[in-house]
Amino acid sequence: MNMLAWILRRDLLLAMRRKSDVLTTLFFFVIMVSLFPLGVGPEPQLLKAMGPGVLWVAALLASMLSLGRLFAADYADGTLEQMLLCPESLALIVLAKAAVHWLASELPLVLMAPLLGLQFGLPGDALWVLTLSLLLGTPVLSLVGAIGASLTLGLRGGGVLVSLLVLPLYIPVLIFGAGAVDASTSGLGAGGHLSILGALLVLALLATPKAVAAALHISLE
């Protein structure tokens, strides 16, 4: 557990030292979402219907773009190899790194999302559901994305490859995340969708750290 706290502290400190990285991801998200009304036209009904999906897709892409930072710096300076050698469980280290990735790259998006939702004319309840669905869903993105990031460490064209590997795996989260908001605006209640998102989160928390640990061993061998 000491190890977990140590990695959390170190990686958060590193993330805070490079604030521009955090802000770039956030602004990518904001710009991406703002492009849609310019592309499809300003009709309020259309934007209201599209809003949840647009916000979720933008969150997916923003999360994917920041995956490179998950292991790349530690891989480049050899820290990652030391982590592999250390007696603590590698899965636990991976969990800590994914948690920091979520805190630094995705939590800001989640906090920004209700504001952007307002621009799409989403009603108050839907904004709450949107935030809740993002809170439950984005950690899954970090965890699943870590598999792609670890497998493509040090490969040429790694960034594009990650998107091919990871985006198909993100689809269930997208379906249930955006579906939760739709269900809430259409009066069906978002409970079911949010429960499935929660289940996906539990599954990802249990299964992915081991898979990422295995992938790191494969990539660094």
Next chain:
Amino acid sequence: MSKINLYKFASPATFYGLAGQMIPGFAVLSAILFAIGLYISFFVAPTDAQQGEAYRIIFIHVPAAWMSMFIYVVMAVYAGVGLAFNTRLSAMMAQALAPTGALFAFIALFTGSFWGKPMWGTWWVWDARLTSQLILFFLYIGFISLQSAIDDPRRSDRAGALIALVGVINVPIIYFSVKWWNTLHQGASISLTKAPSMAHTMLAGMLIMAVACWTYTIAVALFRVRLIILERERHATWVSELLEDAK
């Protein structure tokens, strides 16, 4: 009956010969079955009362969809065996199966849209089964591109195996998606618990086509694995002896 020594055939050098002997049989069988299956599909099977002649697309569409899902599972099993027991041949088989699986996934999508146009009046609907078939196609593409991006064969085998195992979670989602979401796509035409809702000749044609696709897959995968073995083992003595003999 003497026991077949699996360990012997797990060696690429021995399997190369065995695969070479098996390919002609499966290839001929597949050609014959395709001929019979296509004859039944076009000339014997009756015209469907509701769907007219256009339904005949299912004779290739359904087997292709089955194969695309089945091959992914087989690929993941090979990948898992390769990862667990460190058998090189298993990883090579997984690599050899992937392009055929992707091909069948593409055929299923392509023929499906040709069926959808006359039946639903649209080339594509965002229905659960179509979408998950598309995702399966993406998974194949991801697997293939990851393997080809890594030059070191050992790392490429193991990384591919991991992503195949992660992706195999998607295959049951495809299969049960009809039950999960309620959409335009008609329910599965064949079920093990209920009597088939189609004429027997139609069923026969479809099953023969499915077996033809199977034998085709086996022949092509074995052919491809032989090439992969040659490429990987090109520095081994037996390969240079083989090439000497061929001259």
